[in-house]
Amino acid sequence: MAGMRSQAMHFQARAGQKLADEVLQGALRRAQPLFTAKRQKGMASLAADGLDFGHLRAAAAAIRQAVLDDLDVWLELFEARAKARGAEVLWARDGAEVSQLVVDLARRHAVRTVTKSKSMLSEEAALNAALLAAGVRPVETDLGEYIVQLADEPPSHIIAPAVHKTIAQVDALFADAHGRPRQTRHSSDIPALAREAREILRPQFLAADMGISGANFLVAETGSAVLVTNEGNGRLVTTLPRLHVVITGIEKVVPTLEDVATLLRLLPRSATGQDISNYVSLLTGTKSADESDGPDQTVFILVDNGRAGLLGSEFEPMLRCIRCGACMNHCPVYFSLGGHAYGWVYPGPMGSVLTPLLTGLDQALDLPWASTGCNQCGEVCPVDIPLPALMRGLRERQQHQQLRPRGERWARRVWGWLALRPRLYRWLTRGLVRYLHWLADGQGRIRIFGLVPGWTAGRDLPVGPGRSFHELYAARKRD
Ligand code: SF4
Numbered sequence: 001m002a003g004m005r006s007q008a009m010h011f012q013a014r015a016g017q018k019l020a021d022e023v024l025q026g027a028l029r030r031a032q033p034l035f036t037a038k039r040q041k042g043m044a045s046l047a048a049d050g051l052d053f054g055h056l057r058a059a060a061a062a063i064r065q066a067v068l069d070d071l072d073v074w075l076e077l078f079e080a081r082a083k084a085r086g087a088e089v090l091w092a093r094d095g096a097e098v099s100q101l102v103v104d105l106a107r108r109h110a111v112r113t114v115t116k117s118k119s120m121l122s123e124e125a126a127l128n129a130a131l132l133a134a135g136v137r138p139v140e141t142d143l144g145e146y147i148v149q150l151a152d153e154p155p156s157h158i159i160a161p162a163v164h165k166t167i168a169q170v171d172a173l174f175a176d177a178h179g180r181p182r183q184t185r186h187s188s189d190i191p192a193l194a195r196e197a198r199e200i201l202r203p204q205f206l207a208a209d210m211g212i213s214g215a216n217f218l219v220a221e222t223g224s225a226v227l228v229t230n231e232g233n234g235r236l237v238t239t240l241p242r243l244h245v246v247i248t249g250i251e252k253v254v255p256t257l258e259d260v261a262t263l264l265r266l267l268p269r270s271a272t273g274q275d276i277s278n279y280v281s282l283l284t285g286t287k288s289a290d291e292s293d294g295p296d297q298t299v300f301i302l303v304d305n306g307r308a309g310l311l312g313s314e315f316e317p318m319l320r321c322i323r324c325g326a327c328m329n330h331c332p333v334y335f336s337l338g339g340h341a342y343g344w345v346y347p348g349p350m351g352s353v354l355t356p357l358l359t360g361l362d363q364a365l366d367l368p369w370a371s372t373g374c375n376q377c378g379e380v381c382p383v384d385i386p387l388p389a390l391m392r393g394l395r396e397r398q399q400h401q402q403l404r405p406r407g408e409r410w411a412r413r414v415w416g417w418l419a420l421r422p423r424l425y426r427w428l429t430r431g432l433v434r435y436l437h438w439l440a441d442g443q444g445r446i447r448i449f450g451l452v453p454g455w456t457a458g459r460d461l462p463v464g465p466g467r468s469f470h471e472l473y474a475a476r477k478r479d
Pocket of ligand 1: 320321322323324325326327328350377380381382383384385
């Protein structure tokens with residue numbers, strides 16, 4: 001969707017602000033070890049069940065890839081089966097069409113209040129703003145989403161939208177929004193804050209005319225949506241209002257329930273370390289005559305928003321993503337900056353690939369470079385998406401489309417020319433190492449680096465050992 005506006009252009013400026021934000025830095029420092037420890041626990045439980053991550057990941061990747069190979073077939077089957085169970089299926093080309101369809105539905109059904117379960121697609125579509133403009137009140141009910149809605153901020157993580165907030169900040173938001181006397185010291189009482197949110201949200205669930213959710217998967221053979229949550233809000237959003245709208249990307253379809261079972265072995269373990277999430281809902285059609293719960297009408301809005309254009313391209317593997325968040329939980333760049341630095345819906349390594357692909361390469365110039373190249377994201381991805389390779393592919397495209405600064409492009413060309421002449425390359429790198437040592441102070445650090453001042457603007461650059469990589473490697477082979 002070239003031309004879709006995002007703030008991803010301003011990554012570098014935002015990164016500087018986020019690094020200087022001590023409250024944010026404290027929140028991120030506390031959160032990351034929890035995420036990585038949880039995934040480790042999840043992987044340990046996989047091994048305890050006699051399952052091997054590598055084998056399971058290969059199976060999950062194969063399921064997702066097989067869908068992409070015949071996406072039209074699976075989508076048509078899903079549409080037919082969903083309609084057979086009484087649901088309506090609508091298609092949206094982009095975010096604007098999503099918003100228009102939902103607003104039209106709200107008008108047609110005289111909807112005044114909408115409860116929402118977490119839906120990244122509705123973030124892509126900036127749906128809350130469109131609903132408010134149409135006089136419809138959207139209420140986020142996932143606790144993290146509720147917090148960022150009160151703060152008038154976008155989510156900063158795909159599974160933990162308010163991970164950038166401290167307890168004190170949440171307490172202050174609740175005090176402002178709920179107007180209740182504070183009964184407990186905020187620093188020690190997360191359960192009290194959760195209880196307070198639940199008490200405020202409960203009447204909203206009951207009053208809502210429309211519930212909006214995403215879907216973790218769409219099942220082609222049954223025409224169902226699979227929803228995986230931990231808070232139970234998803235069930236209330238999808239069963240209490242008379243109208244349920246599922247908004248999801250076209251790539252979320254999988255052929256069978258058996259495929260879902262395979263993917264569910266990996267999704268919660270990769271995301272939160274749980275063997276299985278607290279609530280796994282299989283939502284099929286509308287409420288039947290012998291059922292007491294469920295919507296009178298179910299509408300699926302299946303959204304392209306740039307996804308179909310990735311099919312058959314070198315970036316197609318990105319469509320395998322099951323939105324577990326493991327790549328960002330293991331990314332040193334994400335946990336140095338938080339999600340808002342990335343400027344659009346998807347942060348971290350998956351966002352660094354997906355945002356340029358969906359919003360336009362010229363709209364997210366720095367994101368493919370927002371990586372240390374450590375490949376932790378590629379290692380933990382449960383559907384084996386080669387994220388670092390995809391980021392390199394985007395950088396190559398930027399180079400070919402002349403989207404990087406001229407000096408940088410020339411430097412890369414010169415490097416490429418030299419890399420094809422190993423003897424000259426070795427001779428020059430030896431000279432460069434000596435030059436760096438000449439620049440360094442007595443502690444082996446460079447304070448000011450004239451040609452590329454960005455390297456030394458915020459810290460001293462260590463010069464490294466006295467020999468080049470080639471010299472060290474040759475010495476190692478000799479030993
Ligand atoms: S790219 Fe992989 S690790 Fe990242 S969110 Fe998607 S499935 Fe999870």
